[in-house]
Amino acid sequence: MANQVIAGHEVAVDDEGFMTDPSQWSEEIATVLAKNIAIDTLTDDHWKVIKWLREDFAVEGETATLRRVSTLGGVGTKEMYTLFPKKPAKKMSYVAGLPKPKGCV
Amino acid sequence: MKKLLVLGAGTAGTTAVNRLRPRLDADDWKITIVDQSQTHYYQPGFLFIPFGIYGQRDVERPRSDFIAPGIDMVVGEIELIEPADNRVRMADGRVLDYDYLVIATGTHARPDQTPGFEEGYGDTIHEFYTLPGAMALAEKLRTWEGGRLVVNIMEYPFKCPVAPLEFTFLADWWFREQGIRDKVELIYATPMADVFTKPVAAKHLGHLLEEKGVTVVPDFYVERIDNEKHALVSFDEREVTFDLLVPVPVNMGAEVIGRSGMGDELNHVPVDKGNFLSRDHDNVFAIGDAADLPTSKAGSVAHFAVEVFTENFLRYIEGLSMLEEFDGHANCFIESGHGKGLLIDFNYDTEPLPGKFPLPGIGPFTLLQETPANHWGKMMFRWVYWNILLRGRELPLPAEMMLAGKER
Structure with missing residues (x-):
């Protein structure tokens, strides 16, 4: 656990750089986080996923899995791989300022 | 009433x-x-x-x-x-x-959730999550002459998260017994970054797979099966080909x-x-x-x-508040072949750690290490299941996980 200054705001992050307090998140911060993982521009499609993830987290208290987003959030798994290449579950939650989804054992 | x-x-x-x-x-x-x-x-x-x-x-x-x-x-x-x-x-x-x-x-198990699964089922695709499936796989293995055997986890969560690892360990042992291990390539494809979801256990189990000559394909999230190419195809368009596929279907x-x-x-x-x-x-x-x-x-x-x-x-039902809080306690024997097994014990907050179980320092079971005692624990468990557990009788194990006997 440490604090990091992102877009001029001091936010709490974990060892891997994931934000640990969702209330500190802002769209401005998301834009910087996206650049950190080589996503230069957040398109409307990116925002759709990010906003849905945050709304779902506010109700469920856990970050949605890819299947949950594709079933309930209306964005297909394939599209998530295009938007957030290689590791969409991890990258989406990182940009949305949420914990990475727990790989349920 | x-x-x-x-x-x-x-x-x-x-x-x-x-x-x-x-x-x-x-x-x-x-x-x-x-x-x-x-x-x-x-x-x-x-x-x-x-x-x-x-x-x-x-x-x-x-x-x-x-x-x-x-x-x-x-x-x-x-x-x-x-x-x-x-x-x-x-x-x-x-x-x-x-x-x-x-x-x-x-x-x-829901094979219908993965396109291509049902078309190849019973031929080059088998599973062991149903009794008929496990019996058909036994029949297949009896006459199989070798090739690329791919074990694949299609989605999380699924029933008995250690089962595909155990299947892989047992397959390695069994092909050695049959004298055809050199004709079999074993592949383990998983949507996770590691072979298990918790870091300490993932390291131990990953090491075991390596020792047994199993190739791990991480971050592989299956979209469909291409039955003409005999290949698993991931959402990001990677392919893993197989001669025999044993997936854990979506649960x-x-x-x-x-x-x-x-x-x-x-x-x-x-x-x-x-x-x-x-x-x-x-x-x-x-x-x-x-x-x-x-x-x-x-x-x-x-x-x-x-x-x-x-x-x-x-x-x-008496209108009182519920006092007990479940801690997510899980305890699994992991059969690793050659008459040995491992044991893991963990909960929501504590990942599987090495040590002795259930008696701290004594055992008889050893956590996260291959021992013959763990194998016998697994084999005896069937009797325990039918005769004690299902009948609602007490097992000499507390519901809550204990940290005593575990090593950080």
């Missing part, structure tokens, strides 16, 4: 009714348990069938043998749960009403849960993870694999959870 209705007579449902019956006055409480089939399967035993270690007779018993006197057993298919009206409709037209409902309908809760509007995206019932009360209905609980708990879907979890559930339920 109050009515308790339990849906599903598997590990969780059976244990729950057997524990509750002696503690609920027979004059005041009617207990009914429903299941669609007459047969109770010892599901951990399916793993051993492909290798001829167990046969059909080792893993099935009549459900009625395990339902204590004083409990009504209804056999039939459940059509719909109507929680607003406190009743359950059966496919044959019967209507069962209740004061309290316990959902224990489990989670199930989903019972369809009736989805039909009744009571499930999440995988038909698992959202509950309070400490006491299993439904998040939507205050007289409905979900226990065992049917619930959306963030822990393993496994019989050991169901067992520990039912102990907590029983105590809480008895307080809840």
Whole structure:
């Protein structure tokens, strides 16, 4: 656990750089986080996923899995791989300022 | 007369009714348990069938043998749960009403969820999550001459998270016994970054796979199976070809849960993870694999959870607050081949660690290490399951996980 200054705001992050307090998140911060993982521009499609993830987290208290987003959030798994290449579950939650989804054992 | 209705007579449902019956006055409480089939399967035993270690007779018993006197057993298919009206409709037209409902309908392998699975099923694609599947795989392995065997996890969560690892370890051992290990390439493809979800165990188990010459393909999330190319195809267009594919199919809760509007995206019932009360209905609980708990879907979890559930339920019906908090305790033997096994013990907050179990420093079981004692623990467990666990008798193990005996 440490604090990091992102877009001029001091936010709490974990060892891997994931934000640990969702209330500190802002769209401005998301834009910087996206650049950190080589996503230069957040398109409307990116925002759709990010906003849905945050709304779902506010109700469920856990970050949605890819299947949950594709079933309930209306964005297909394939599209998530295009938007957030290689590791969409991890990258989406990182940009949305949420914990990475727990790989349920 | 109050009515308790339990849906599903598997590990969780059976244990729950057997524990509750002696503690609920027979004059005041009617207990009914429903299941669609007459047969109770010892599901951990399916793993051993492909290798001829167990046969059909080792893993099935009549459900009625395990339902204590004083409990009504209804056999039939459940059509719909109507929680607003406190009743359950059966496919044959019967209507069962209740004061309290316990959902224990489990989670199930769903090959239909992956395009291409059903077309190749029984030929180059086999699975060991059903009895017919495990028996067909045994038949296939008996005459298989070698090639690329791919073990693949299609989705999380799934029943018994160590089973695909065990299958891989046993396959390595079995092909050595048959004298064809040099003709078999073993591949383990998983959607996760590691071979297990918890770091310390992932390191130990990953090392074991490496020792046994298994190639791990991480971050591989399957979209479909291409039966012409004999290849798994991932969402990001990578391919893993196979001669024989043994996937863990997508697991989903019972369809009736989805039909009744009571499930999440995988038909698992959202509950309070400490006491299993439904998040939507205050007289409905979900226990065992049917619930959306963030822990393993496994019989050991169901067992520990039912102990907590029983105590809480008895307080809840008296209008008292539920005191016990389930900690997510799971305890799994991992068969690793050559007469050895490992054991892991963990909960929501503590990952599997090395050490001794259940007696700190003594054992007889060793956590996260291959020993013959762990193998014998696994083999004896079948007797424990039929004779102690299902009948709701006490095992000399606390429901809550202990840190004593574990090493950081």
